[in-house]
Amino acid sequence: MRRLLPILLLAPLAACAPPSSTRPDAMTEFHLASDVRETTHRGNDDLLSAGLGLDGLRAKAPAFADPAAPTPAELRRRAIHANWNGIADLGPLGGYGTLYGGVPAVPGREFSAFAILPDAKAPFRVLVQVPDAFDASAPCLLVAPASGSRGVYGAIALAGAWGLPRGCAVVYTDKGAGTGYYDLDAHTGVALDGTRATRGAAMLEFEPATSATSGIAVKHAHSGDNPEADWGRHVLAAANFGLRMLDRAGIRNRPFAHDTRVIAVGVSNGGGAALQAAGLDDAGVLSGVVALEPNVHVAGHGRALYDYVTEAALLLPCALLDARFDATPFARLPAAQPAWRARCASLREAGLVAGADVAAQAASALERLRAGGWEEATIATAASTTAFDLWRAVGATYASAYLRASAGAMPCGFHFAALGADGKPADAATRAAWWSDASGIPPGAGVALLGGTDASPDPTWSGLDCLRRLWTGDSVDARALRTGVAATAAKIPRAGLPILVAQGEGDGLLPITFSGTPYVQALETAGRAPTYWRVPHAQHFDAFLGLPGFGDRHVPLMPYGYALLDALWAHLATGAPLPATRRLDTKPRGTTALDRGMLGF
Structure with missing residues (x-):
């Protein structure tokens, strides 16, 4: 099989100097x-x-x-x-x-x-x-x-x-x-071998400190460890x-x-x-x-993940309506267009973009992203991330982790629940496969991200605006979140x-x-x-x-x-x-x- 670079055989390695003996x-x-x-x-x-x-x-x-x-x-x-x-x-x-x-x-x-x-x-x-x-x-x-x-x-x-x-x-x-999701209703989690087990019957990958609520607890978001x-x-x-x-x-x-x-x-x-x-x-x-x-x-x-994720979640749906993205994959999915146009209106009402119509508002949102360091190639590819609603999933999960929030007290009203794509409670087969099938950040694999929405034409605005204010604001939670983000910075090797x-x-x-x-x-x-x-x-x-x-x-x-x-x-x-x-x-x-x-x- 061809390789991009020559395959290096292991035999010559024995002659090389060993690693540090201080390990x-x-x-x-x-x-x-x-x-x-x-x-x-x-x-x-x-x-x-x-x-x-x-x-x-x-x-x-x-x-x-x-x-x-x-x-x-x-x-x-x-x-x-x-x-x-x-x-x-x-x-x-x-x-x-x-x-x-x-x-x-x-x-x-x-x-x-x-x-x-x-x-x-x-x-x-x-x-x-x-x-x-x-x-x-x-x-x-x-x-x-x-x-x-x-x-x-x-x-x-x-x-x-x-x-x-x-x-x-x-x-x-x-x-x-x-993916060791904990079911707060059934009091079950994931054992070392990947099977689901009841709390107390086996050591579990993740057991939340309290089970006094319902829904799903996710280790990344709810461990209390950042x-x-x-x-x-x-x-x-x-x-x-x-x-x-x-x-x-x-x-x-x-x-x-x-x-x-x-x-x-x-x-x-x-x-x-x-x-x-x-x-x-x-x-x-x-x-x-x-x-x-x-x-x-x-x-x-650079910029921390939470900063640009919450910015993208607000601005990209509107910015991608700019005509320059007409041929961009995922930028013109019919199901997304009404909500993206409504996002332009929400941004205009909040004073974050200018313009009397969608075209002008999209151009304004695009310029705002550019001013923050976004490049056009990145924005175009991010149409996929935006269409799949990944910004909201990442923002809600990471905000909960930075604030060390429990499953019943996630910021901005978000929570996770065991629901299938049809909106019905996930069945036993779906729950049994969480460890193997899930990505670790819902939604997906029979776990839904709920909350942070309203009945307006732009239903996700309220939750996303709340997540963004945790970065830009001066509330107790905002200061705590920024402290949590600061703790993630890498040091020089x-x-x-x-x-x-x-x-x-x-x-x-x-x-x-x-x-x-x-x-x-x-x-x-x-x-x-x-x-x-x-x-x-x-x-x-x-x-x-x-x-x-x-x-x-x-x-x-x-x-x-x-x-x-x-x-x-x-x-x-x-x-x-x-x-x-x-x-x-x-x-x-x-x-x-x-x-x-x-x-x-």
């Missing part, structure tokens, strides 16, 4: 909140795809024999399927498995547990995959925080697909988020757990902590978590970091730690002007020398590239993650220079299959 004293403190669950995965149930292979991952989600009571093995297989398809473009035109990547069978073992930081209220998941072909003479460990708020397998399409076939172990973490502020600690603790499990696996008779190369790698929130860990890693736990489209900011540089970042110039969720670019500039100002790849025609969601008319305009971002991992590995293994910072010469895929020339290598 055992530098590991982030944590303790296990559960026993370690060890499982074996061989034959038709491997580590990388649970036996599905590329064809199975491309097919529909695997069914459960008993939909209301799936087995742990069935839940694991479906979770792996969901997380591959939530992150990667596996479509026939996307080049996966031909131009880059692959899904070979990788037999091995898994070690999973709930862990908890000393000052935390809720646990986080950690899971180590150790392939049978693990090379104990040149050991490597990838630390893979989940993208978004996904469950523990949320980085398998990047870290697992790159590392496991090379004989590296991979330790995953949900970094304090995940997990984003601890992402870096979750990553370093996961590295510690991974090294411990390598010792437990009995592969050799001396500890792995002193000579294992540890690479943190992540996408989106996972990329931000990896960079947060880099900023805390003064003692040399990490050998290098690869971050794709990271949700990251440094104090005084130690000198000499390789940092490799790639971001699409069309990222419509985490705009490059607010995240990747200012982070890299902060590092350069501090005397660091990160590798930074700007990727024209790449956006945030590779999984969206199969949507009609959308993939035509873009290239996937995942190939650049694999390529940067290859380059970092060459640097660590042979001393090869790290790749230079550059803007890739990409070309939109169009209606044909992706080819190598489109990627700009």
Whole structure:
């Protein structure tokens, strides 16, 4: 199979200098909140795809024999399927498995547990995959925080697909988020094996402090921990757990902590978590970091996620009505147009835009976004984020996390409830599949986001305006929220730690002007020398590239993650220079299959 960069064999790595010997004293403190669950995965149930292979991952989600009571093995297989398809473009035109990547069978073992930081209220998941072909003479460990708020397998399409076939172990973490939804009416949550259990009958992934309300509690929003502020600690603790499990696996008779190369790698929130860990890693736990489209900011540089998400939620529906977006995918969906026109009227009434008609108001909203740093390519791609109502979902969830709110006291009147797409209560089969199918941020998978609406022509305005005022206002809650956001800022990493970042110039969720670019500039100002790849025609969601008319305009971002991992590995293994910072010469895929020339290598 062809690769974007030459595949580096593991054999030469044994001759390279080992990592720092100071690591055992530098590991982030944590303790296990559960026993370690060890499982074996061989034959038709491997580590990388649970036996599905590329064809199975491309097919529909695997069914459960008993939909209301799936087995742990069935839940694991479906979770792996969901997380591959939530992150990667596996479509026939996307080049996966031909131009880059692959899904070979990788037999091995898994070690999973709930862990908890000393000052935390809720646990986080950690899971180590150790392939049978693990090379104990040149050991490597990838630390893979989940993208978004996904469950523990949320980085398998990047870290697992790159590392496991090379004989590296991979330790995953949900970094304090995940899909262990708690049903406040039935008093059930998710056990370590993914099955649902009643509170008190088993250790659960998430148990809210109180169950004196109804609906659904979500760990990211309702743990009371502001997990984003601890992402870096979750990553370093996961590295510690991974090294411990390598010792437990009995592969050799001396500890792995002193000579294992540890690479943190992540996408989106996972990329931000990896960079947060880099900023805390003064003692040399990490050998290098690869971050794709990271949700990251440094104090005084760029804009924080909550700031631009709540701005986008208010302004983008109106701005996208500007005529320049007439041919933009998702910008002219008929069902959205009345609400978007009503948004222009709401903005005009609030004094946020000017103009006597929709055209003038849309132009005014667009100019306001530009003044805040939004670029036109980002705004155009963000039509998808806006059409799918992601801004509201992210804003409500993150506001609750920053304020450490309970499920019954989310800001601005929001709450989560177990409802299907038909508006009826989610059935037992839907609830049983939450751990495998959900993304960690409702709505979706039978959990609805309710509240924050009214009966006006612009029903979501009231809730979104309330969320925005938590950023711009001076109430007690607003000040508390900004304090919570400030706690998430990344620190500058130690000198000499390789940092490799790639971001699409069309990222419509985490705009490059607010995240990747200012982070890299902060590092350069501090005397660091990160590798930074700007990727024209790449956006945030590779999984969206199969949507009609959308993939035509873009290239996937995942190939650049694999390529940067290859380059970092060459640097660590042979001393090869790290790749230079550059803007890739990409070309939109169009209606044909992706080819190598489109990627700009």
